[in-house]
Amino acid sequence: MSGTVFDIVLCALILGAALAAVSGRDPFAAVVFFVVYGVFIATAWLRLDAVNVALAEAAIGAGLTGVLLLGAVGRLARLRETAPPARAAGPRLLAALAAGGTTLLLGWVFLTLPEPAGLHAEVGANLAAAGSENAVTAVLLNFRAWDTLLESIVLLAALIGIWALSPDAAWGGRPGMTQRTRAGGVLAQFGRVLPPIGLMVGVYLVWAGTKQPGGAFQGGTVLAAVALLAMMAGRIAPPRVSAPGLRLALILGPAVFLAVGLAALAAGRFLWLPPEHAYALILGIEAALTVSIAATLALMVIGPPQEAP
Amino acid sequence: MLELATDALTVALTAAGLVFFLAGTVGLIRFPDTFSRLHALTKADNLGLGFIVLGLALQAESWHAVFKLGLIWALALVAAGTAAQLVARTALRADEGGRPTRQAEGRE
Numbered sequence: 527m528s529g530t531v532f533d534i535v536l537c538a539l540i541l542g543a544a545l546a547a548v549s550g551r552d553p554f555a556a557v558v559f560f561v562v563y564g565v566f567i568a569t570a571w572l573r574l575d576a577v578n579v580a581l582a583e584a585a586i587g588a589g590l591t592g593v594l595l596l597g598a599v600g601r602l603a604r605l606r607e608t609a610p611p612a613r614a615a616g617p618r619l620l621a622a623l624a625a626g627g628t629t630l631l632l633g634w635v636f637l638t639l640p641e642p643a644g645l646h647a648e649v650g651a652n653l654a655a656a657g658s659e660n661a662v663t664a665v666l667l668n669f670r671a672w673d674t675l676l677e678s679i680v681l682l683a684a685l686i687g688i689w690a691l692s693p694d695a696a697w698g699g700r701p702g703m704t705q706r707t708r709a710g711g712v713l714a715q716f717g718r719v720l721p722p723i724g725l726m727v728g729v730y731l732v733w734a735g736t737k738q739p740g741g742a743f744q745g746g747t748v749l750a751a752v753a754l755l756a757m758m759a760g761r762i763a764p765p766r767v768s769a770p771g772l773r774l775a776l777i778l779g780p781a782v783f784l785a786v787g788l789a790a791l792a793a794g795r796f797l798w799l800p801p802e803h804a805y806a807l808i809l810g811i812e813a814a815l816t817v818s819i820a821a822t823l824a825l826m827v828i829g830p831p832q833e834a835p
Numbered sequence: 836m837l838e839l840a841t842d843a844l845t846v847a848l849t850a851a852g853l854v855f856f857l858a859g860t861v862g863l864i865r866f867p868d869t870f871s872r873l874h875a876l877t878k879a880d881n882l883g884l885g886f887i888v889l890g891l892a893l894q895a896e897s898w899h900a901v902f903k904l905g906l907i908w909a910l911a912l913v914a915a916g917t918a919a920q921l922v923a924r925t926a927l928r929a930d931e932g933g934r935p936t937r938q939a940e941g942r943e
């Protein structure tokens with residue numbers, strides 16, 4: 527009973543936060559409500575026992591996307607100082623119609639489709655050969671490895687897109703703006719205290735991902751946050767975008783994933799994992815993916831190089 | 836009997852935590868300037884969460900879980916304190932004249 531009340535209140539809060547995020551005029555407030563919406567959605571996934579998705583939503587949906595959007599709001603504000611915003615009603619109306627139409631269509635599809643049996647039984651039957659006791663990890667890295675491989679490449683493509691925005695003179699330099707902190711100040715201390723704990727949590731999430739909820743995306747996001755904090759606190763300088771080590775870290779995950787897939791092609795099927803080596807292969811792919819995801823996400827937040835190297 | 840006592844203590848402690856969250860929220864909305872709003876906010880983060888963690892720790896099944904709850908509170912404490920300091924410094928600079936720039940936000 528109390529569970530039902532909780533769920534109804536949670537649904538109302540999700541709808542309220544979503545409405546506040548899209549209907550406000552102030553972009554900053556919209557982003558804040560978007561982050562709140564992400565936290566509520568993560569709670570909803572927890573209620574549905576989808577801990578993996580909840581972790582990913584909290585870390586990437588609410589946390590990382592929120593930071594990226596806040597950066598965009600700051601950039602927009604600086605642009606507005608030079609150019610007045612165009613306030614045309616037509617495009618807004620079209621966008622609202624398109625979004626509303628898509629929602630109605632999705633709702634109609636959801637209500638008319640037959641109740642799916644789900645893939646629980648099939649995944650459970652094949653779990654022994656998958657190399658992971660966690661069904662979600664088994665699906666992500668074995669049964670549906672294609673999707674995960676392409677996701678990791680999409681991330682890389684997004685970073686290349688962001689880097690393409692850098693001014694010509696700044697290319698090859700350190701990404702982002704120069705960060706200055708007061709030596710011995712609060713932020714500098716915070717950047718000293720938190721990284722060891724964050725490193726441990728991030729690596730644990732990847733390691734535990736083979737048996738429990740967790741994995742490369744969740745762990746990688748935590749590690750990216752640690753790297754960002756250390757950079758903002760002035761503990762480490764962002765690496766130059768032309769540094770070979772950085773480039774290697776960025777492509778390591780997709781490259782290892784592709785290599786494993788191609789090796790399997792020699793044995794007959796692309797991305798097929800032999801059951802006797804599946805655990806080691808999954809752990810290896812997850813470890814390499816974590817390095818690339820952490821590096822890519824951190825660099826996406828910092829943005830393109832701004833100053834000449 | 837012991838179980839009843841722990842349950843009652845849990846209810847009392849989490850209720851105390853909720854009072855701090857409610858007071859902090861009211862303060863955040865009603866207080867006139869950034870500094871007093873921060874004051875209200877940090878009470879919710881520190882004391883509110885602290886009481887709730889204490890109440891939940893009484894229901895924990897293992898010392899392992901108690902340690903995790905304590906770690907959550909400690910991390911929230913450090914993060915909230917740091918964020919409050921940074922916001923206050925930026926607000927102070929804005930009050931002294933001069934719009935806070937993006938670079939000033941990164942600094943302290």
